Amino acid sequence: MNFIDKLGAAWTRNDSLLCVGLDPDLARLPAHLRDAPDGIARFCKAIIDATADLACAFKPQIAYFAALGAEQQLEEICAYLRERYPEIALILDAKRGDIGATAHQYAREAFDRYGADAVTVNPYMGFDSVEPYMQWKDRGVIVLCRTSNAGGSDLQFLDVGGQPLYQHVARLVAEKWNVNGQCALVVGATFPEELAQVRRIVGEMPLLVPGIGAQGGDIEATVRAGRTAGGAGMMINSSRAILFATPEEGEDFAAAARRVAMETRDAINRYRAV
Amino acid sequence: MNFIDKLGAAWTRNDSLLCVGLDPDLARLPAHLRDAPDGIARFCKAIIDATADLACAFKPQIAYFAALGAEQQLEEICAYLRERYPEIALILDAKRGDIGATAHQYAREAFDRYGADAVTVNPYMGFDSVEPYMQWKDRGVIVLCRTSNAGGSDLQFLDVGGQPLYQHVARLVAEKWNVNGQCALVVGATFPEELAQVRRIVGEMPLLVPGIGAQGGDIEATVRAGRTAGGAGMMINSSRAILFATPEEGEDFAAAARRVAMETRDAINRYRAV
Numbered sequence: 001m002n003f004i005d006k007l008g009a010a011w012t013r014n015d016s017l018l019c020v021g022l023d024p025d026l027a028r029l030p031a032h033l034r035d036a037p038d039g040i041a042r043f044c045k046a047i048i049d050a051t052a053d054l055a056c057a058f059k060p061q062i063a064y065f066a067a068l069g070a071e072q073q074l075e076e077i078c079a080y081l082r083e084r085y086p087e088i089a090l091i092l093d094a095k096r097g098d099i100g101a102t103a104h105q106y107a108r109e110a111f112d113r114y115g116a117d118a119v120t121v122n123p124y125m126g127f128d129s130v131e132p133y134m135q136w137k138d139r140g141v142i143v144l145c146r147t148s149n150a151g152g153s154d155l156q157f158l159d160v161g162g163q164p165l166y167q168h169v170a171r172l173v174a175e176k177w178n179v180n181g182q183c184a185l186v187v188g189a190t191f192p193e194e195l196a197q198v199r200r201i202v203g204e205m206p207l208l209v210p211g212i213g214a215q216g217g218d219i220e221a222t223v224r225a226g227r228t229a230g231g232a233g234m235m236i237n238s239s240r241a242i243l244f245a246t247p248e249e250g251e252d253f254a255a256a257a258r259r260v261a262m263e264t265r266d267a268i269n270r271y272r273a274v
Numbered sequence: 275m276n277f278i279d280k281l282g283a284a285w286t287r288n289d290s291l292l293c294v295g296l297d298p299d300l301a302r303l304p305a306h307l308r309d310a311p312d313g314i315a316r317f318c319k320a321i322i323d324a325t326a327d328l329a330c331a332f333k334p335q336i337a338y339f340a341a342l343g344a345e346q347q348l349e350e351i352c353a354y355l356r357e358r359y360p361e362i363a364l365i366l367d368a369k370r371g372d373i374g375a376t377a378h379q380y381a382r383e384a385f386d387r388y389g390a391d392a393v394t395v396n397p398y399m400g401f402d403s404v405e406p407y408m409q410w411k412d413r414g415v416i417v418l419c420r421t422s423n424a425g426g427s428d429l430q431f432l433d434v435g436g437q438p439l440y441q442h443v444a445r446l447v448a449e450k451w452n453v454n455g456q457c458a459l460v461v462g463a464t465f466p467e468e469l470a471q472v473r474r475i476v477g478e479m480p481l482l483v484p485g486i487g488a489q490g491g492d493i494e495a496t497v498r499a500g501r502t503a504g505g506a507g508m509m510i511n512s513s514r515a516i517l518f519a520t521p522e523e524g525e526d527f528a529a530a531a532r533r534v535a536m537e538t539r540d541a542i543n544r545y546r547a548v
Contacts, residue, residue, distance in 0.1 A: 063372060063383065066380065067380070067387065097371065103337075105337035123428075125423060126424075127428055144398060150400070154446065155397060155400060160432045160433065161432075168429075172428065
């Protein structure tokens with residue numbers, strides 16, 4: 001099953017638009033895992049087991065592994081996801097962007113080495129830096145469009161022929177780059193009005209939406225702005241708010257993560273109906 | 275010594291603006307190294323030993339290592355460079371771009387794990403995605419501006435207030451982002467007129483210039499367009515043309531790489547005088 005279909009099936013199966021971001025910041029791991037040689041993998045697997053029936057996707061952020069030389073633990077986590085939860089989409093958040101021959105190597109990393117269903121990429125170097133990923137026809141290519149950070153506006157909000165650059169990128173991807181129907185876009189939750197603009201431009205294309213939870217985006221406004229006519233169309237990401245949820249009495253970190261993931265999924269679902 | 279000073283010293287010491295790109299495409303390695311478990315590291319070390327007195331910088335492309343799970347060989351190559359050739363700048367070509375907390379992890383990867391003197395980054399997510407790298411005050415941050423691939427024009431040539439986006443980026447970096455004097459720019463060799471425009475905008479800022487050699491850029495036009503008043507200011511990169519030089523009779527791959535590196539350095543030097 002290809003990425004877009006798998007995602008659609010996961011939306012229905014788990015009644016969820018929630019994407020759980022795996023950003024295992026070592027300093028914030030429980031003490032007994034922080035010092036264990038495979039602590040990151042054990043932490044992520046516990047989070048995965050606790051939330052897999054509540055999510056449509058998991059999104060490991062490769063930077064947290066790369067900083068520590070923990071690629072082998074990332075491989076282990078990805079293999080675990082593919083074996084135990086093959087119905088949940090696995091998105092490698094890598095935001096790669098390079099010339100064709102190099103992009104091909106990054107595609108091999110994401111799709112062959114880690115077995116990801118989709119990878120995030122950067123559009124700054126243009127179509128031929130994105131096209132190599134599309135040779136893996138069953139995988140997804142999620143292009144940065146409008147990001148949730150403050151500096152996102154520095155380039156993305158520049159006026160290009162009467163529209164901001166991020167809208168131009170949305171149009172480029174929807175009208176030209178998405179030749180095999182594999183594409184999705186990253187559009188942050190911090191600007192619901194802009195999310196709505198992108199939704200109008202791209203039709204049913206899935207949107208990966210970071211910025212709720214720790215980054216402060218409002219769930220109701222986000223869902224109303226980004227949903228499709230079918231009340232879906234989004235992978236709404238939460239990382240730190242779930243991974244590092246403060247346990248209530250008697251809870252461990254995984255139970256706390258499950259509680260917050262369920263609250264987040266349910267909060268999203270309250271506003272899905274059009 | 276910080277990156278900018280180290281680069282300046284290397285230009286003088288080796289009378290060279292040549293940057294040797296380390297893109298170890300496994301399929302093109304000599305047969306006896308292709309199948310060896312540490313073949314990539316041995317190949318790169320042989321190239322390094324053969325060209326270190328002819329170069330101002332080495333630039334490993336991390337994608338070639340990531341595709342193969344060969345991060346440990348990249349660590350080994352970087353350690354070798356820092357120990358044997360500490361006077362040559364080590365640039366990690368990674369083109370990272372992500373929000374602040376994640377960018378901090380990528381900075382740890384480039385600067386602490388691999389010990390790079392500089393890293394390439396993508397500007398699409400704005401200043402706060404670039405700023406975390408600048409906390410390593412002695413390192414360099416090389417921002418993508420105008421890339422040498424065909425698709426580079428898709429976004430970089432869009433008109434932004436009367437100038438193409440890549441010139442806007444050049445101005446942003448030169449006038450706002452370069453707060454500690456650590457920045458450089460990537461400007462491809464395929465468009466010498468555009469290289470000249472960027473040079474006029476950024477003054478003495480170093481430019482990393484890919485696109486000569488296998489990518490077809492013209493050396494004379496490139497050097498005349500990009501040189502500073504002092505006849506330097508550039509790291510002119512060649513990867514495949516040097517790494518996979520065709521040996522002449524009696525040569526091995528490293529000797530062939532040395533011959534092509536010397537020819538390239540000398541060709542560059544013919545046009546450095548202003």
